Amino acid sequence: MNFLEIKGLRVFYPESSYSLNVDSLEVKEGETILIAGKSGSGKSTLLNSINGVIPHEIEVEEEGEVKVFGINVRNSTIQQIARFVGTLLQDPDSQIFNYYVIEELAFGAENLNIPREEILYRINKVSQIVGISHLLNKETFRLSGGEKQRVVLGSILIMNPKALILDEPTSSIDLKGTKEILTTLRGLKEKMSMIIAEHKINKVLEFVDRIIILDKGKIIYDIKRDHVKEVDFEDLGLEPLRPSPLPKKRRDGEVILEAKVKVTDGNRTIVDTEIVLRKGISALIGDNGSGKSTLLKALAGILPINLKFYGSIKVEGKEISKLPVEKRGEIIAYLPQEIDLMFTKKTVKEEVSYPAKVRKKYDERVIKELLKRFNLPEDRDPFLLSVGQKRRVAISSLLATGVKVFLLDEPTTGQDWYNRKMLGEELRSIDATFLVVTHDPLFVYYYADRVYKMVNGRVIPISPEDVIKDW
Numbered sequence: 001m002n003f004l005e006i007k008g009l010r011v012f013y014p015e016s017s018y019s020l021n022v023d024s025l026e027v028k029e030g031e032t033i034l035i036a037g038k039s040g041s042g043k044s045t046l047l048n049s050i051n052g053v054i055p056h057e058i059e060v061e062e063e064g065e066v067k068v069f070g071i072n073v074r075n076s077t078i079q080q081i082a083r084f085v086g087t088l089l090q091d092p093d094s095q096i097f098n099y100y101v102i103e104e105l106a107f108g109a110e111n112l113n114i115p116r117e118e119i120l121y122r123i124n125k126v127s128q129i130v131g132i133s134h135l136l137n138k139e140t141f142r143l144s145g146g147e148k149q150r151v152v153l154g155s156i157l158i159m160n161p162k163a164l165i166l167d168e169p170t171s172s173i174d175l176k177g178t179k180e181i182l183t184t185l186r187g188l189k190e191k192m193s194m195i196i197a198e199h200k201i202n203k204v205l206e207f208v209d210r211i212i213i214l215d216k217g218k219i220i221y222d223i224k225r226d227h228v229k230e231v232d233f234e235d236l237g238l239e240p241l242r243p244s245p246l247p248k249k250r251r252d253g254e255v256i257l258e259a260k261v262k263v264t265d266g267n268r269t270i271v272d273t274e275i276v277l278r279k280g281i282s283a284l285i286g287d288n289g290s291g292k293s294t295l296l297k298a299l300a301g302i303l304p305i306n307l308k309f310y311g312s313i314k315v316e317g318k319e320i321s322k323l324p325v326e327k328r329g330e331i332i333a334y335l336p337q338e339i340d341l342m343f344t345k346k347t348v349k350e351e352v353s354y355p356a357k358v359r360k361k362y363d364e365r366v367i368k369e370l371l372k373r374f375n376l377p378e379d380r381d382p383f384l385l386s387v388g389q390k391r392r393v394a395i396s397s398l399l400a401t402g403v404k405v406f407l408l409d410e411p412t413t414g415q416d417w418y419n420r421k422m423l424g425e426e427l428r429s430i431d432a433t434f435l436v437v438t439h440d441p442l443f444v445y446y447y448a449d450r451v452y453k454m455v456n457g458r459v460i461p462i463s464p465e466d467v468i469k470d471w
């Protein structure tokens with residue numbers, strides 16, 4: 001039996017000119033497929049049409065037929081489909097419902113009426129597979145982004161699905177974790193069918209059977225892995241299979257920020273480090289949970305209330321750590337990982353303009369330029385964009401403020417290579433200081449002037465060339 005059969009599928013979103021058009025697509029049981037395509041090309045729309053989120057949860061107009069293991073998706077419920085097909089979404093927060101990690105893992109299995117002993121056995125096994133055995137008794141809302149993604153993958157595997165749909169499964173996972181998760185998926189390949197949307201093409205290529213490339217809602221390539229050389233990925237705006245050897249010249253700007261930061265939750269010290277930022281782009285890499293986001297939040301002055309800050313933060317020699325948040329916001333701007341939380345406006349243009357207006361820095365020309373550079377539809381509702389587009393809205397709104405220091409928490413997540421290059425070029429052209437948290441070695445190699453690695457809450461300098469070594 002085929003895992004997937006699609007015939008004449010058309011999906012239209014209301015108030016959007018976008019449509020997904022798939023005349024025919026079959027995936028055999030046991031096959032592993034990579035879906036690639038630029039941001040906004042329709043990867044998530046296609047995956048959601050397979051797991052039933054479309055048409056059951058997202059309002060669309062739809063034609064054609066999607067069958068999963070012979071079952072018509074339109075005539076089933078999401079729960080019926082989820083018994084066979086587990087889905088990992090891009091945003092792990094939307095898939096976590098329980099207070100403790102162990103409850104989250106047990107949750108799905110309990111709904112399937114699996115006996116308690118079997119559940120405990122599976123929790124043990126799955127947590128080893130996804131590397132979360134040490135987190136079982138932790139509160140889910142205190143996990144780092146990458147830890148959450150692993151927990152969600154664990155909560156899916158525990159239900160023993162016949163197929164997996166993975167929408168950028170490693171987008172917020174550290175380099176070591178990405179390797180581990182991909183090795184895990186490679187190991188699962190023998191047991192189940194898989195469809196993976198991923199921007200890190202060369203890492204996934206090692207174990208997929210087929211590659212499908214989407215462009216503007218249509219399948220433009222559907223090829224076996226052996227034929228991959230026929231595709232010029234970079235030409236399509238996608239990550240090249242090999243980085244070219246010539247990155248930009250690294251610049252040595254003047255010192256702008258000097259800080260000593262210690263953050264504790266009362267029991268544990270999460271960050272304890274000194275950091276110096278020079279003008280230009282500093283990248284901050286490091287394992288999930290090592291303290292990168294916490295450092296950024298401490299510098300921006302927006303730590304959660306249970307965390308305490310000790311230390312000093314000087315920008316151009318002036319202490320800013322005691323300034324009220326609005327005053328600090330005139331000097332430092334912060335892009336959080338959870339970008340949806342920031343959106344308050346009805347159109348992309350209003351959203352991008354808003355932080356600049358608040359700071360009385362609004363300049364129509366700058367806004368127009370940013371919208372153009374980042375490929376953003378100015379009249380659309382920001383909530384209804386693809387994940388990559390949303391992130392670019394948030395980045396543009398921050399850049400429009402023209403402050404001195406920008407702290408960007410994973411701005412490259414969910415972006416295709418074309419847009420990551422755009423971001424790198426844009427940041428390089430701005431005369432400001434950037435600290436960019438990222439799990440993206442290619443971005444670091446091409447665009448960072450300096451690289452820091454967070455190791456157990458302490459920042460250490462490393463060379464950009466080292467980051468790419470085993471990419």
Ligand SMILES: Nc1ncnc2c1ncn2[C@@H]1O[C@H](COP(=O)(O)OP(=O)(O)OP(=O)(O)O)[C@@H](O)[C@H]1O
Pocket residue numbers: 013014015016018037038039040041042043044045046058384385386387388389414415416
């Ligand atoms: N709920 C929605 N309402 C209206 N338009 C939408 C909605 N969701 C997505 N779109 C639009 O449909 C197109 C395809 O989006 P989709 O999320 O499928 O792209 P994607 O390839 O997964 O992108 P990314 O790599 O950025 O996640 C985009 O133009 C997007 O703006």
Ligand SMILES: Nc1ncnc2c1ncn2[C@@H]1O[C@H](COP(=O)(O)OP(=O)(O)OP(=O)(O)O)[C@@H](O)[C@H]1O
Pocket residue numbers: 142143144145146147172174265270286287288289290291292293294295304306307454
């Ligand atoms: N409010 C909080 N209370 C207690 N512990 C927290 C809190 N926020 C984060 N932590 C813990 O602090 C550590 C550092 O988290 P942080 O989010 O800074 O990591 P990170 O390096 O940004 O990770 P990732 O790459 O996964 O985003 C983690 O172990 C996390 O579980």
